[in-house]
Amino acid sequence: MAAPLISPSILSADFARLGEEVRAIDEAGADWIHIDVMDGHFVPNLTIGPGVVKALRQHTAKPFDVHLMISPVDLFLDAFAEAGADVITVHPEAGPHLHRTIQRIKGLGKKAGVSLNPATPAKMLDYVLEDIDLVLVMSVNPGFGGQKFIASQLKKIEAIANRIAKLDLDVRLEVDGGIDAATAPQAIDAGADVLVAGTAAFRGGPDHYAANIQALRGAG
Ligand code: DX5
Numbered sequence: 013m014a015a016p017l018i019s020p021s022i023l024s025a026d027f028a029r030l031g032e033e034v035r036a037i038d039e040a041g042a043d044w045i046h047i048d049v050m051d052g053h054f055v056p057n058l059t060i061g062p063g064v065v066k067a068l069r070q071h072t073a074k075p076f077d078v079h080l081m082i083s084p085v086d087l088f089l090d091a092f093a094e095a096g097a098d099v100i101t102v103h104p105e106a107g108p109h110l111h112r113t114i115q116r117i118k119g120l121g122k123k124a125g126v127s128l129n130p131a132t133p134a135k136m137l138d139y140v141l142e143d144i145d146l147v148l149v150m151s152v153n154p155g156f157g158g159q160k161f162i163a164s165q166l167k168k169i170e171a172i173a174n175r176i177a178k179l180d181l182d183v184r185l186e187v188d189g190g191i192d193a194a195t196a197p198q199a200i201d202a203g204a205d206v207l208v209a210g211t212a213a214f215r216g217g218p219d220h221y222a223a224n225i226q227a228l229r230g231a232g
């Protein structure tokens with residue numbers, strides 16, 4: 013099995029030094045940069061908007077993996093695309109027309125992802141899986157870093173991985189929430205090929221980032 017991609021979530025970075033943090037995690041070996049966008053409405057927390065994404069763009073050439081936890085989401089797709097997002101991931105509950113939202117993201121020239129909350133069934137993907145580039149399975153309820161991995165999501169990852177393989181699709185399967193050196197192998201065994209990690213990636217400060225990423229890859 014190929015090594016998973018690691019997408020550190022800057023939600024756990026030092027927000028007062030975000031540019032430096034993005035550079036440091038890039039140099040430590042991050043494959044993608046995961047950016048959690050929260051609106052205080054779809055999820056009970058507020059984070060950052062397109063202006064910050066745009067400002068960070070000059071600090072790294074790594075793909076920006078933008079996870080939108082905002083509703084209604086359609087209003088902001090153009091702004092995040094222009095700000096420099098590479099992958100734009102939305103939740104099916106964040107708008108009335110998921111198919112249309114996906115087409116809009118692709119029309120903007122970006123990769124489209126769909127994220128499933130812990131209680132959202134894999135079935136939500138039935139009529140969109142062939143249109144998207146990434147599925148993001150939430151292994152915590154979205155809103156905060158540092159929560160405990162919800163093990164029931166492994167079955168969902170497995171079901172989606174089987175479906176992607178059966179249909180022979182070029183779709184990445186990403187897992188987000190409570191990923192550390194102990195839960196990462198479980199997610200990988202279930203079929204995940206991109207791991208998001210906030211707490212486990214940024215733990216200990218910049219001197220530890222390379223080792224943190226190695227541990228997530230399973231080489232630690
Ligand atoms: C939660 C976010 C996650 C979060 C992960 O809503 O989508 O990306 O930052 O943080 P950890 O790895 O600390 O669970």
Ligand code: ZN
Nearest residue numbers: 048079188208
């Ligand atoms: Zn996220």
